[in-house]
Amino acid sequence: MQFGIDGNVALQQVLATMEIERKKIASTQTKGYIFILLGIAVAVLGIMLGFPILLPIIVGLIPLIYGGILHLKISDNLATYKNAYKRDVIGAALKFLDESLALQPNAGIEASEFVYTQLFTQDPDRYNTEDLVTGSAGKTRFYFAEVHAEYKTVTQTKNGTRTEWHDIFKGIIFAADFNKNFNGITIVRPKGFANALGAWFSKNVFSFGGSDVVKLENPDFDKAFVTYGSDQVEARYILTPAMMERILKLNHETKYDITLSFIESRMYIAFPLDRNYFEAPVFKSLINAEALNDDIRAVKFMYDIVQELDLNTRIWGRD
Amino acid sequence: MIIALIIIGVMFLFGIFFYNSLIGKKNQVTNAFSAIDVMLKKRFDLIPNLVEVVKQYTTYEQGTLTKIVELRAKATSGNITPAEKAQLDSELSSSMKGLMVNIENYPDLKANSNFINLQTTWTESEEQIAAARRTYNATVTDYNNAIMMFPGSLFAGMLNFQPTPVLETAAEERKNISAKELFNN
Numbered sequence: 001m002q003f004g005i006d007g008n009v010a011l012q013q014v015l016a017t018m019e020i021e022r023k024k025i026a027s028t029q030t031k032g033y034i035f036i037l038l039g040i041a042v043a044v045l046g047i048m049l050g051f052p053i054l055l056p057i058i059v060g061l062i063p064l065i066y067g068g069i070l071h072l073k074i075s076d077n078l079a080t081y082k083n084a085y086k087r088d089v090i091g092a093a094l095k096f097l098d099e100s101l102a103l104q105p106n107a108g109i110e111a112s113e114f115v116y117t118q119l120f121t122q123d124p125d126r127y128n129t130e131d132l133v134t135g136s137a138g139k140t141r142f143y144f145a146e147v148h149a150e151y152k153t154v155t156q157t158k159n160g161t162r163t164e165w166h167d168i169f170k171g172i173i174f175a176a177d178f179n180k181n182f183n184g185i186t187i188v189r190p191k192g193f194a195n196a197l198g199a200w201f202s203k204n205v206f207s208f209g210g211s212d213v214v215k216l217e218n219p220d221f222d223k224a225f226v227t228y229g230s231d232q233v234e235a236r237y238i239l240t241p242a243m244m245e246r247i248l249k250l251n252h253e254t255k256y257d258i259t260l261s262f263i264e265s266r267m268y269i270a271f272p273l274d275r276n277y278f279e280a281p282v283f284k285s286l287i288n289a290e291a292l293n294d295d296i297r298a299v300k301f302m303y304d305i306v307q308e309l310d311l312n313t314r315i316w317g318r319d
Numbered sequence: 320m321i322i323a324l325i326i327i328g329v330m331f332l333f334g335i336f337f338y339n340s341l342i343g344k345k346n347q348v349t350n351a352f353s354a355i356d357v358m359l360k361k362r363f364d365l366i367p368n369l370v371e372v373v374k375q376y377t378t379y380e381q382g383t384l385t386k387i388v389e390l391r392a393k394a395t396s397g398n399i400t401p402a403e404k405a406q407l408d409s410e411l412s413s414s415m416k417g418l419m420v421n422i423e424n425y426p427d428l429k430a431n432s433n434f435i436n437l438q439t440t441w442t443e444s445e446e447q448i449a450a451a452r453r454t455y456n457a458t459v460t461d462y463n464n465a466i467m468m469f470p471g472s473l474f475a476g477m478l479n480f481q482p483t484p485v486l487e488t489a490a491e492e493r494k495n496i497s498a499k500e501l502f503n504n
Contacts, residue, residue: 180443215457232457233354236450316443 032070039064085280190257
């Protein structure tokens with residue numbers, strides 16, 4: 001195990017206590033699933049063997065309902081267990097990394113802030129956020145949270161309208177105080193097809209919004225990202241040659257391409273992710289803490305961004 | 320007949336479009352150049368204050384200080400070409416760097432809040448000038464590409480658009496993090 005969690009007696013004790021609770025929940029849930037499956041099996045088998053249709057359904061319904069009740073009964077325990085995991089385990093583990101780190105499971109990055117960051121052009125119709133982590137690394141304060149933003153499309157079909165939900169973004173949004181002052185907006189988006197086409201139009205035909213494409217001299221950076229800025233000089237003041245290299249390096253370390261925005265002396269980074277972080281495992285043991293290690297690794301990654309982007313160098317008029 | 324007219328019309332419209340876009344690019348170059356000027360002025364304006372503060376604490380830096388004041392006077396005198404200005408700025412920068420190194424010998428000055436403030440502003444302006452120069456070079460490249468590539472090269476030749484050289488940076492200035500090394504050691 002890493003990050004010194006292993007050697008911490010207090011945390012290991014908490015994990016051991018929670019492991020008992022976890023086993024109880026896991027076994028009740030398993031039992032519940034078995035009864036539900038049994039009920040379905042009985043009903044299907046009964047019908048296939050030619051019993052009058054009502055009889056196997058009624059007989060099958062009894063274990064099915066019992067299974068459902070088992071799940072219902074344990075759901076309170078499950079919620080308590082999940083909350084306790086976030087508070088006692090993740091909360092304590094974060095303190096190992098840095099005393100300043102704290103997790104607020106029910107807080108997040110508000111939808112209004114998400115729109116304000118301009119990381120994505122589409123406004124969300126449905127928005128969820130949780131697990132806000134706040135802290136500071138050296139002189140740089142930062143916070144990040146899980147965000148799931150979606151938009152909907154409504155199409156007309158024969159049977160009326162059909163609503164579909166599409167992801168705008170699912171992952172972690174990271175925000176940190178930037179080490180330079182600036183007034184305008186600079187946005188760095190991965191160079192997908194749509195962005196490349198939009199950039200070409202805004203450069204060659206006409207520009208819209210207040211932001212123009214900023215053509216940067218680092219060819220690797222220009223290949224990976226499209227940069228928009230309300231002020232050409234300011235965009236380059238933020239994206240120095242060294243900063244571009246650091247952003248490229250950060251982008252290489254992640255599975256999906258990142259998006260960045262710089263607004264009012266703060267920087268935002270969007271990391272698209274597949275999994276949900278800081279959730280207590282139910283069917284996996286807490287003792288070897290695989291999930292916990294993944295979570296801590298994610299936090300460590302966010303924490304290290306400050307170092308990696310050199311945000312603690314405070315010589316440009318911002319303390 | 321009608322087809323010929325249409326072709327001429329389209330070519331005319333195309334010509335207007337191209338001419339305007341070239342003018343737009345040329346103006347961007349001018350604009351980017353004046354941005355450097357603004358940043359340079361900001362930096363030159365810092366010098367009198369900086370010199371005043373340094374003078375109070377140091378005894379052996381008079382020679383450097385006088386040189387810096389002279390360079391500034393020349394740079395802000397108004398009747399110099401942009402190239403001369405850039406040259407003066409780079410001389411000024413290296414004098415300042417020398418001064419900053421010597422300041423290590425004056426702990427009182429280093430601790431002076433006024434000086435620390437000026438020092439930060441100086442570094443800030445250095446980075447801003449670097450950004451302005453890069454912006455200028457980007458617009459120049461954009462403009463040069465437009466007039467040197469086909470079909471722009473046809474129009475540019477007829478309308479006498481000349482390519483503009485990009486700003487070369489002195490080797491010592493090329494590392495724009497040098498200021499940080501300087502102040503942190």
